[in-house]
Amino acid sequence: MPPPRFPLPQGTLDMLILQILSLGPAHGYGIAQRLEQISRSVVQVNEGSLYPALHRLHQKGWLRAEWRQSEAGREAKFYSLTRAGRRQLALEKDSWARLTGAVGLIFEEGSR
């Protein structure tokens, strides 16, 4: 039985996109593929979430967009992190660490 898909908690997708782009420019389709590969299929991005998220991040000035030729020889919109995007990623990683830390504390409380 393959692991069940589960919805990404609101807000985490932005962080994951920024993280992938911190490794280098990529287009939407590629971002989705990388997320799935690296996470071993735990993270599966819906296109109806992905593209709005990219537009959102772009509009906020965290991404730069540029039409280029893809590896497959197709026109594709390549995104890359801006300086502000890098800052934002750091912030979101920080929040994530505090959240998971807090959840960890709450879970431990039961096992003592």
Place this chain on the structure above:
Amino acid sequence: MPPPRFPLPQGTLDMLILQILSLGPAHGYGIAQRLEQISRSVVQVNEGSLYPALHRLHQKGWLRAEWRQSEAGREAKFYSLTRAGRRQLALEKDSWARLTGAVGLIFEEGSR
């Protein structure tokens, strides 16, 4: 500067409530306090999130509700986990572990 408050990702509140109740019955107000205490104020539950969540979980059959006297001598609605609630908590913990694991993988990918 105190750590900034941040919104709980959608869905995590249910899991945290179930976890707190797995330690024993509690009323809404008390659940919020415990979450804040245990998490060292990282998790701060909004009442407009808490009460709808409790009703939701109750309606799904994961909680039992009962009016009793609180420690402070006030009428309060005490919630406790049902068997189905315990099952649900296990499921959600599992999803959480897979999610944080996946996010961990994606973060590591950058630091190699």
Place this chain on the structure above:
DNA sequence: TCTGGATACATCGAAGGTCAAGGTATGGAC
């Protein structure tokens, strides 16, 4: 006595993100 703060419940509308479903188009392989 009365005022404020803690306890305890609840509801409402706004805001925001995710999802499933659907649509368009090109390139290469068979």
Place this chain on the structure above:
DNA sequence: GTCCATACCTTGACCTTCGATGTATCCAGA
């Protein structure tokens, strides 16, 4: 010539969280 992978996008339904607001009791301190 047809199918699949690539690559973009939009729409509406759904759900949760949030901030604001409302009600009520109890107790401590001025």
